[in-house]
Amino acid sequence: MGTEREPKQQSAKALLALRDLVLTGEVEPGERLSEVALAQRLGVSRTPLRSALQRLEQEGLVCLIPSGGYAVRSFSRQEVFDSIELRGVLEGTAARLAAERGASASRLRVIDEVLRQLDLVMQVSAHDMDFERYEVLNGDFHRLLWNLCGSEVLTREIERTASLPFASPNAFVNTQVDVPAFHRTLIVAQTQHKAMLSAIKLREGSRAEAIAREHARLARQNLDFVLEEQPDLRRKVVALALMSG
């Protein structure tokens, strides 16, 4: 058969579908990814599928097998920690550069508004909170922060790092719904959000950097909590689908 689908979108289709397959754990870590089988499953041919595989290899979700082909990657606990720390370092750099170089007033207005919206979301009592909206706003805040310094080189690098599920700013947000202490974490996080922005406005680069790093370590703290105090929760944390051990 020749030509009944929409070309040029097959690659994107394969990329999104394959990423979803990996992130939801439908294909297990360590599992070899057979190209023919996957291509058939996703409804594309091998060519766009291989393009997607190579892309995901750069993202870190799959890894090359020495003998050829790809497998779903699995991350050790230490690698997960390091990825979180790295995201903090890069976000810290973005915050520092924004402070040192100065952020445009228009961008600051936008991010201020996001913080205000976050305040509103958190004003309601704990179990009435709209978590989905929190995630959206939290994601917005971080994305805006990444762009605040105006360095495309840096922004791109942060986006790449944060594309790993457990390194994302929202990685452990919905983990905490069931946990009594969760609200405190969010309160601390929002305080840090405000402190970061304040430091940037005051051109206090070093302070902005330090807060951003510490902010990322909240994620590590949550991860520690899940692993050591609520190991039964672990399977429910989608961000940890790729973590071994």
Next chain:
Amino acid sequence: MGTEREPKQQSAKALLALRDLVLTGEVEPGERLSEVALAQRLGVSRTPLRSALQRLEQEGLVCLIPSGGYAVRSFSRQEVFDSIELRGVLEGTAARLAAERGASASRLRVIDEVLRQLDLVMQVSAHDMDFERYEVLNGDFHRLLWNLCGSEVLTREIERTASLPFASPNAFVNTQVDVPAFHRTLIVAQTQHKAMLSAIKLREGSRAEAIAREHARLARQNLDFVLEEQPDLRRKVVALALMSG
């Protein structure tokens, strides 16, 4: 014709050859990279060539054209600066983690020996110095530093960042051959090398990080020098083949 070459190496061949073509400036920034023409030029088919193009797009050497295909990327002065700064930040993180977590004695021995060799190279008078050997040793030092913390996640990220020609630790080393002040830069660099390692051994993470950052800024300093005081030198700096403006 069917089968007279060595398969499985065509991708690697295409990647290396294409990277060389871009880095040496044989294809100019902004120039569209025609797949058929390139494939013929490099002696491979389009399939491995496209694989190489996608890879170089991740590395940052080429960029996607909205309408399709790839073009040689060009970097603004600011982007070059940011890439250097980013390398410094990441190297600083590697140094800090090495200090905080402790580096293995065997790895420290190896890097110590590299520093000793560097000392030997620099003991001779300025114009007798073996620059090629300096580059090799300098590259060794930095690669060893990247691995000192034992975090593959971080090491991989640094390697990616430093793969940009102007962000490499050796980017401006051979630029300075003609310049009288060059030896001073190298002396400072070697002093920083030793200070970094000392800080790591003493578990002074913050100091190690700060020195590594400042060390990378030597590259920025050299770049400033080339651009503002010796603009005629610029064309001879291969690392700047991709820089516009």
Next chain:
DNA sequence: AATTTGCAAAATGTATACATCATGTCAAGC
């Protein structure tokens, strides 16, 4: 003269055929 429309050439994205290589099974030999 400038702009727009139509067409042709070329380039990209995709699918698929082919050859080589890896892997696992089964049988033979020790």
Next chain:
DNA sequence: GCTTGACATGATGTATACATTTTGCAAATT
């Protein structure tokens, strides 16, 4: 019974054919 080796199966890497889209150019119209 265990190891070794040959073989069949399947998978990957590569090359190439095909269809769609983009792009450059020329002619015609305003």
